[in-house]
Amino acid sequence: MRLLKQSFEKDRSGSVTLVPQDKEDLWQCYNLIQKNDEIKLSTHRNIKKASGGGLTGGKEKGKQERKVLTLRVSVEDIEYLPSEDVMRIRGKTTEPNEFVPLQSYHTAEIELQKSFTLYKEDWDEVSFEIISKACSIEEKAEVGAIVLEDGVAHLCLVTDNMTVLRNKIEKSIPRKRRGEGGGGSHDKALTKFYEMVSTTVFRNFDLEKLKAIIIASPGFAASSLLDTLNTMATRENNKIFFQNKSKFIVAHSSTGYLQGLEEVLKDPSIQKSLSNTKFAREASAFEEFQKVLNEDDGRAWYGASEAEKALNMGAVRCLMLTDSLFRSDDISIRKHYIKLTEDAKGQGVEVLVFSSLHESGEQLNQLTGIAVLLKYPIVDLDELEEE
Amino acid sequence: MADLVDDDLVDYSEDEEFNEDKLNDEDYDSLYDALPKLNGKVAQYNDQIGDLDLKEALYYNYFNIDDAFNELKERYPKKKQIASVTKAKSNFASPSPDDKVTAAQNRSVEQDMSELKIGTPEKTPTPTDKTVLKNTKPFKKINLPEELTSNETFKKPRKSFVVIGHVDAGKSTLMGRLLFEVGAVDGKTVNNLVRQAEKLGKGSFALAWVMDQTSEERNRGVTVDICATNFETDKCRFVAIDAPGHKDFVPQMIGGVSQADFAVLVVDAIGGEFESGFSMDGQTKEHVILAKSLGLDRVCVVVNKMDKENWAEIRYKEIVSQLNQFLTSCEINFDSSKIDFIPISGLTGTNVAKRDGKIQEFSWYKGPTFIEYLNQVDTGKEAITSDIDTVLQESFRMVVTDVHEISNSDFEITGKVDSGVIQPGETIHVNPSDEYLPIQSITLHEKPINVAVRGEIVSFMFKKSNLKSKSFEDVRRGDILSQINSPVKAVKNFTVRLNLFNMKKPLLVGTPFVLFRNNYSVPARLSKIISIEGGKKKQHLVSKQVATAEIEIRDRPLPLTNYEDTKTLGRVVIRREGITIGAGIVVDL
Numbered sequence: 022m023r024l025l026k027q028s029f030e031k032d033r034s035g036s037v038t039l040v041p042q043d044k045e046d047l048w049q050c051y052n053l054i055q056k057n058d059e060i061k062l063s064t065h066r067n068i069k070k071a072s073g074g075g076l077t078g079g080k081e082k083g084k085q086e087r088k089v090l091t092l093r094v095s096v097e098d099i100e101y102l103p104s105e106d107v108m109r110i111r112g113k114t115t116e117p118n119e120f121v122p123l124q125s126y127h128t129a130e131i132e133l134q135k136s137f138t139l140y141k142e143d144w145d146e147v148s149f150e151i152i153s154k155a156c157s158i159e160e161k162a163e164v165g166a167i168v169l170e171d172g173v174a175h176l177c178l179v180t181d182n183m184t185v186l187r188n189k190i191e192k193s194i195p196r197k198r199r200g201e202g203g204g205g206s207h208d209k210a211l212t213k214f215y216e217m218v219s220t221t222v223f224r225n226f227d228l229e230k231l232k233a234i235i236i237a238s239p240g241f242a243a244s245s246l247l248d249t250l251n252t253m254a255t256r257e258n259n260k261i262f263f264q265n266k267s268k269f270i271v272a273h274s275s276t277g278y279l280q281g282l283e284e285v286l287k288d289p290s291i292q293k294s295l296s297n298t299k300f301a302r303e304a305s306a307f308e309e310f311q312k313v314l315n316e317d318d319g320r321a322w323y324g325a326s327e328a329e330k331a332l333n334m335g336a337v338r339c340l341m342l343t344d345s346l347f348r349s350d351d352i353s354i355r356k357h358y359i360k361l362t363e364d365a366k367g368q369g370v371e372v373l374v375f376s377s378l379h380e381s382g383e384q385l386n387q388l389t390g391i392a393v394l395l396k397y398p399i400v401d402l403d404e405l406e407e408e
Numbered sequence: 409m410a411d412l413v414d415d416d417l418v419d420y421s422e423d424e425e426f427n428e429d430k431l432n433d434e435d436y437d438s439l440y441d442a443l444p445k446l447n448g449k450v451a452q453y454n455d456q457i458g459d460l461d462l463k464e465a466l467y468y469n470y471f472n473i474d475d476a477f478n479e480l481k482e483r484y485p486k487k488k489q490i491a492s493v494t495k496a497k498s499n500f501a502s503p504s505p506d507d508k509v510t511a512a513q514n515r516s517v518e519q520d521m522s523e524l525k526i527g528t529p530e531k532t533p534t535p536t537d538k539t540v541l542k543n544t545k546p547f548k549k550i551n552l553p554e555e556l557t558s559n560e561t562f563k564k565p566r567k568s569f570v571v572i573g574h575v576d577a578g579k580s581t582l583m584g585r586l587l588f589e590v591g592a593v594d595g596k597t598v599n600n601l602v603r604q605a606e607k608l609g610k611g612s613f614a615l616a617w618v619m620d621q622t623s624e625e626r627n628r629g630v631t632v633d634i635c636a637t638n639f640e641t642d643k644c645r646f647v648a649i650d651a652p653g654h655k656d657f658v659p660q661m662i663g664g665v666s667q668a669d670f671a672v673l674v675v676d677a678i679g680g681e682f683e684s685g686f687s688m689d690g691q692t693k694e695h696v697i698l699a700k701s702l703g704l705d706r707v708c709v710v711v712n713k714m715d716k717e718n719w720a721e722i723r724y725k726e727i728v729s730q731l732n733q734f735l736t737s738c739e740i741n742f743d744s745s746k747i748d749f750i751p752i753s754g755l756t757g758t759n760v761a762k763r764d765g766k767i768q769e770f771s772w773y774k775g776p777t778f779i780e781y782l783n784q785v786d787t788g789k790e791a792i793t794s795d796i797d798t799v800l801q802e803s804f805r806m807v808v809t810d811v812h813e814i815s816n817s818d819f820e821i822t823g824k825v826d827s828g829v830i831q832p833g834e835t836i837h838v839n840p841s842d843e844y845l846p847i848q849s850i851t852l853h854e855k856p857i858n859v860a861v862r863g864e865i866v867s868f869m870f871k872k873s874n875l876k877s878k879s880f881e882d883v884r885r886g887d888i889l890s891q892i893n894s895p896v897k898a899v900k901n902f903t904v905r906l907n908l909f910n911m912k913k914p915l916l917v918g919t920p921f922v923l924f925r926n927n928y929s930v931p932a933r934l935s936k937i938i939s940i941e942g943g944k945k946k947q948h949l950v951s952k953q954v955a956t957a958e959i960e961i962r963d964r965p966l967p968l969t970n971y972e973d974t975k976t977l978g979r980v981v982i983r984r985e986g987i988t989i990g991a992g993i994v995v996d997l
Contacts, residue, residue, distance in 0.1 A: 171633075193881050196810040196822075197621045197633055206812065207633075208622055239656035239986070240632060241624060275656070275986025278931035278963075280920040284985055311913035315950055323947065380920070387918020387933075388947055 022046040022155040025136055029144060037152060038138040041131065043163075045180045047108050048378060049155040050131060051101040053148055054139060056350050059115055061093040062137035064129040068120045090118060093140075094127055103185050103378055106133055145359050147347050165226045165234040166285070167218065169242050170277025171211060174218045176225060177282060181299045183378035186279065188221050190214075215249035222250065228265040233294060237274040237285045244271050270294060283380040300379050306341060307381040310392055319398035327402050328393045332365055339371045339394040343382050346390050347374075438471040439463060446473050481801055544846050547833035550858055553796050556829075561645070561852060566863060567787050568647035568824075570634075570668035570704075572661065572695040574685025575653035577674040578712040580631050582754035582778075583650045584615030589761035589779065592639040593618050612755060619650045630654050634664035636809075636865060638853045643783045645853070647865050653691050655986060662698060662981065663885075663927030667809060667824045667865060669787040670706035671699040675727065677717045677751070682727055686734075694988055696740055697909065701981055701991035706746040706787060707735065710778065715753040719770040724751050739909075748785075750778050799862050804828035804836070805896065805974055806860075806889040807926045811880055814869065818848070819880045821889065822867045826976045828891070829861045836868075836889045839967035840898030841882040845870045886928020888967040888977065895973060897997050898965035901935065901958060904980060904992035908953050911989045915949040921984040923959065925968060926976065935960040956995065970994050 022041055029035030041047050054060065067085045093116040100109040111128045114121055121127065131137055141148065164179045176188040192214045197207040226234060236243040247269060254262035272291055274281030285291055287308055292301045313321040322331060331337050346358045362372050375382035385392060446462055461480070469475035556562055571579045587593045598614065605614040610629060613620075619635045620626055631652040639646050649668055651661040665671070675692060676682050685692040699707065709731055717723045728749050735742040751773060752759040761779045763770065776784065810822040830836065835846045848869040850860045860866040868889075872880060890896045908915065915921075915934060923932040936958040939945060949955050959980075971978030971993035978994040 193811055193884050195812045196885075197625075197635055205621075208624075211622075211624075239659075240654070241628060245624070273656075275983070276659075276922050276929075276931075278920075278922060280922070280931055283920075308913075311916065314916075314948060315912065315914045317950055384916065384918040384920070387935075388916050 022049065022152075024152065024156045026138075033144050034140075034142050035144055036138050036140045038136055039152075039156075040136045041133055043133065043180075044103065044106060044178075044185065045182050046155055047101065047106065047131065047133070048103065048182050048376075049151050051099060051108060052344050052348060053151050054096055054099055054110065055141075055348075055352075055355070056096055056098075057142070057352075058096050059093055059140040060096060060110060060112075060129070060131075060137055061091065061116075061140070062129055062131070062135070063089055063091045064127070066090050066092070066121065066127060088120060090120060092116070092118060092121060092127055092129065094129060103183055107131070145356075146363060147355075147359055163231055165222075165231045166282055167222065167234070167236045167243075167246065168274060168277055168279060168281045168285075169218065169236070169238045169246060170240070171242055172214060173277050174214075174221075174246075175277070175279050175282075176218075176221060177279070178231075179282070179286070179300065182376040184282065184300075184380065185378075187225050190218050190221055192217060212249075215246050216253065218246055219250045219253045223253070223259065223262070228261050228268065231265075231268065233268045233270055235270050235272055235285055235291065237272040237281055238277055239273070239275055239281075242277065243273075247271055280380065300376070300381075303341075303373060303375050303379060303381050306339060306373055306394075307375070307385065310339075310341065310394055313394060319400040319402065320395045321392070322395070322399075322402050323392040324389045324403070325391055328391045329361065330402055331393050331395055331399065332361065332368070332370075334399070335368060336395045336397060336399060337365060337368070337370045337393045338396045339373065340365045340391075341373045341375060341385060341393070342391045343375045343377045343386050345377045345386055435467075435471075439466055442466050442471045442473050442476070446476055544833055544835045546831035548831070548858060550831070552800060552829060552859060555859055556796050556799070556861060559857075561855075561857065562861065564640075564645050565643070566645045566647070567670070567782065567785065568649065568668050568863075568865065569670050569672050569708075569782075570649040570651055570661075570664045570699070571672045571674060572651050572665070572691075572699060573653055573674035574676065574691040574695075575630060575655070576681075577653060577676045577685060577692075578616075578754045579653055579674045580616035580619045580650050581612075582674055582710065582712060582752070582760070583637070583648060584618035585754045585757050585760050586648065586778070587618055587637065587639055588615070589757065590639050590641055592637070615755070632657055633660050636664075636667060638865075641779065641783055646782065651695075653695075655691060655694075658691070658694065658698070658983070658986070658988070659922070659924065659929050661695065662702065662924050662929075663809065665699050665702045665704060666807070666926035666976070668704060669863075670708065670785070671696075671704045673699075673707050673709045674712050674754075675709060675731070677711050677713050677723060677727060679717070679723075681713075686730070693734075696735065698981060698988060700740055700742065701907075701988075702979060703975065705743065706785070707742060708748045708750065708781065708785065709735075711749060711751045712754050714751045714770075715756050715758060719751070719767060719773075721772045724749075748781065750775065750781055752778055799827075799829060802828035802862065803894050804830045804889075804891045805894070805969075805977060806830075806836075806866075807928070807977065808838075808883060808885055808887045808889065809865075809927055810885065811883050813880070817872055818869055819872055820867050820869050821883065822865070823889065824865045825860050825862050827862050827974055829859050830891075831859050835892060837892050837894065838883055839888045839890065839896050840965045841877070841884075841887065843875055843877070843883065844892070845874050884928075886926060886967075896967050896969050896977070898967045899997050900961050900965050902966075902968060902994055903938065903956060903958050903996035905995050906949070906955050906957055906982075906990050906992040908949055908951060908955070908990040909988060911951045911984075912987075913984075915984075915989065917947045919984070920962070921982045921989070923961070923966070924981040924983065925966060925979065928966065930964075930966055931962045932959050932982075933962060934958070968994055968997060970997060 022039055024037060024039055026038040041050055065087055068088050069085055092114050094110065094112040095115050096110050096112045098111040108131045109128055110131065113124045114127055117123050166177045166179055168175045172192055172194045174190040175186060178185045178187055192210065194210045194214060195206045198205065236246055250262065270291065272285045272288065274284045283304055286301055287304045310321050322328065328340065342358065347355050349355050365372050375385050377383055377386050443462060443466065446466060465476040465480050469479055571583055573579055588598050601617045602614040605611050605617060613629055617626060620631050622632065625632050631650060634649050634651050636647055636649045639648065649664040651664040673696060676685060684690055711724055711727055714724065732747065734740065735747050736744050750759065754760065758767065759777050761777055763777060805826040805828060806823045807826060808821050808823045812820045814820050830847065832847050832849050835844055837844055848871060850857050851867045852864055872878065888896050917934050917937060920931060920933045922929050934957055937945060937947065937949065938956040938958065940949065941954040943953065969977045980992050980994065981988060982990045
């Protein structure tokens with residue numbers, strides 16, 4: 022994300038002008054923009070032609086014209102699909118315009134490479150942090166991942182904040198049969214399947230841009246796929262593949278379903294070759310949380326009230342929460358969680374904000390969205406002070 | 409009832425059909441008196457019987473509801489053939505033409521009335537129901553009980569078993585040896601394989617290659633997928649399923665277990681090998697737990713590679729006692745009377761089909777050879793002839809294990825029939841792709857048969873042109889074939905009673921895992937915990953807990969039935985990160 026301009030007042034209100042540059046930036050914008058913020062951007066709108074006088078006036082009346090306008094909109098609703106490169110915001114205009122009356126509804130699209138200005142009444146720490154992180158010049162790593170088993174393959178892109186499923190390939194593979202030398206239709210279907218996956222990889226992955234491409238599967242499917250990629254690239258004389266061949270990493274997962282990806286990302290040997298640490302840190306912290314929870318000795322808790330109680334007692338070692346908590350439409354809830362994280366940081370607690378577009382964040386979301394690891398066991402945390 | 413008997417027996421003919429219009433008033437009243445009651449009764453047991461059949465049954469049973477019900481029970485789903493047999497008992501005269509008119513008038517009124525009285529439209533499909541129209545009659549009219557008792561194939565007991573065990577225990581080699589000994593594979597083929605294997609310097613793999621057919625399996629020297637094969641001895645028919653032993657291929661092995669009646673567990677007798685297969689991470693343990701959780705309650709332990717241990721009785725005894733202790737432990741819970749042990753060598757073939765007295769060290773063993781054992785073993789499931797009545801009552805279900813293209817116009821679906829019977833010509837419903845397909849032909853052991861019955865692994869041939877989507881790719885392994893209007897449902901959410909094993913991490917609400925039902929696997933997650941046995945309700949489950957929970961499927965819908973309805977289709981197993989963590993039964997859809 023590029024930051025073009027910023028101006029803040031003493032009362033913490035102010036504006037920034039941003040240019041989102043990739044999918045991940047859009048996701049950050051989605052976390053940044055809240056209800057009642059104002060956005061100024063150039064956008065398309067269908068305008069009814071004014072009924073001017075003269076002979077042609079009658080004809081032109083009622084016809085619509087599509088115009089590019091600069092509007093300032095007070096946000097009421099934000100819509101974002103990770104699989105699309107666009108985000109829609111809806112709200113009422115707050116500045117008069119030649120063509121658009123005040124307080125009329127408008128839906129605008131925030132697109133890649135297009136600037137917009139965001140006004141907020143109150144810039145809090147979380148918002149600041151999002152901007153500073155998103156705009157850091159540190160190179161952003163995008164990793165391609167193929168998780169597969171015989172008959173099904175998932176192609177994904179993994180960035181700091183999100184996992185996006187690009188393609189799912191399915192093919193039914195007949196069983197091997199005794200008496201069919203060399204496997205017969207089973208082998209044929211399997212070869213076809215690998216070729217389908219390879220074609221999709223070449224078509225959808227920008228091998229030059231990706232930092233690494235992980236191929237993960239149970240058994241031998243991953244290495245078979247790499248062989249097929251090799252053969253096909255040789256046949257088609259695909260130079261780009263050979264230039265980037267060292268980026269391919271074959272890994273092991275217990276399943277070819279999407280959940281296999283998290284297993285791989287947790288693997289320390291894979292993490293080493295990625296150096297992309299945010300999701301890896303999230304995945305391993307959540308893993309640790311689960312392990313401690315399994316020991317059931319009162320050192321791991323989830324739920325808002327449990328987490329708060331533990332924080333008040335100063336017992337928390339690590340606080341995990343998902344970004345969806347901050348996305349609440351209710352300002353007071355957002356404020357509450359911001360205060361909570363600030364308090365925690367003040368205590369020297371490690372605070373991890375999980376992206377809900379990663380598997381571990383999604384899981385934490387299901388589990389109330391907030392969890393804590395404690396320094397020492399507190400057995401009846403959920404029952405304390407309740408009476 | 410006396411007025412029903414007419415002296416004029418000349419009118420009676422074999423082909424006489426029940427005709428409502430021909431009834432006299434009195435019969436008519438009795439018929440419509442009894443119909444709603446019978447309907448109510450029948451609906452509970454099978455809701456696919458049309459009104460006409462009910463009336464017919466009443467008519468031939470002198471309007472006695474209980475008799476009619478029993479008859480329906482007996483002959484369903486076969487309608488006409490058996491009806492013609494029972495028909496011979498009755499002898500009715502045709503009503504006079506006047507009667508016909510009045511009856512017809514009465515009928516139009518009373519039909520409406522009776523339908524009002526029935527009042528359960530979801531359970532009593534009328535003949536005009538769209539789905540019923542899709543139903544088709546069998547090509548051949550055969551007497552099912554007779555066919556089932558007299559057919560040579562069905563008379564011979566059928567046993568199916570799955571061969572399980574740790575990787576490299578010698579499962580495929582044992583299977584190859586077995587097939588060679590019973591003559592299912594000829595010496596020429598085996599010699600050929602031996603030559604090929606020696607060329608690659610893998611001499612000891614030759615017998616395994618009888619089962620390991622794909623180039624990948626041969627190159628890597630491990631079994632990847634299950635392979636079902638049929639063979640016969642003079643006493644029994646067998647379906648043997650060779651399962652992969654490697655940890656990564658447990659999903660395939662689960663598919664193999666779902667087709668079997670009992671398990672053959674192969675363990676490696678060699679010092680150190682047995683122990684490693686038996687350790688916590690070894691597949692011996694996981695396979696056994698899976699087999700038991702998926703409903704196999706008999707296991708035969710084959711102690712393989714005894715030649716390498718010089719047939720030492722001490723070693724054998726040691727393994728037997730260890731395994732016995734393990735298999736009967738409360739974690740696994742096999743009944744000790746259903747565990748057997750046989751020492752063999754799959755590679756040399758000793759004690760598979762025969763043992764020569766030459767091996768002095770092995771003279772201590774007096775028990776059966778492996779093949780003798782297979783012939784003797786009582787699986788409790790092989791004899792279809794003994795409970796034909798129950799089978800005929802069941803509604804037909806089958807899980808797809810394989811879909812194969814035969815030609816440009818035909819394809820074949822293979823699977824094990826879970827319940828009921830079906831004949832060529834009848835139409836089946838494929839769940840969840842929602843196709844209605846008439847069966848063109850049925851084969852068993854590559855031979856055409858007139859009827860497929862519970863327990864048999866059969867192949868159905870279908871025409872591609874009957875597919876809505878025109879592509880059989882939509883029919884997948886794990887789909888359920890059933891009769892039209894069956895209670896099989898494709899669901900995204902359902903409730904299970906879950907029994908958890910030892911876990912390294914708790915099972916949280918939201919945790920993804922892979923769910924298995926028979927041979928079908930699908931990504932899923934826990935969406936809600938309803939109750940935990942002996943504990944307070946939480947958002948997570950830990951090792952060894954028993955809980956009722958809701959599961960959400962994160963793929964296309966999964967066809968299922970309640971455990972109560974069909975046991976084999978209502979069982980699920982869950983695995984996470986390559987480890988089996990729990991088993992459960994479906995309690996609500």
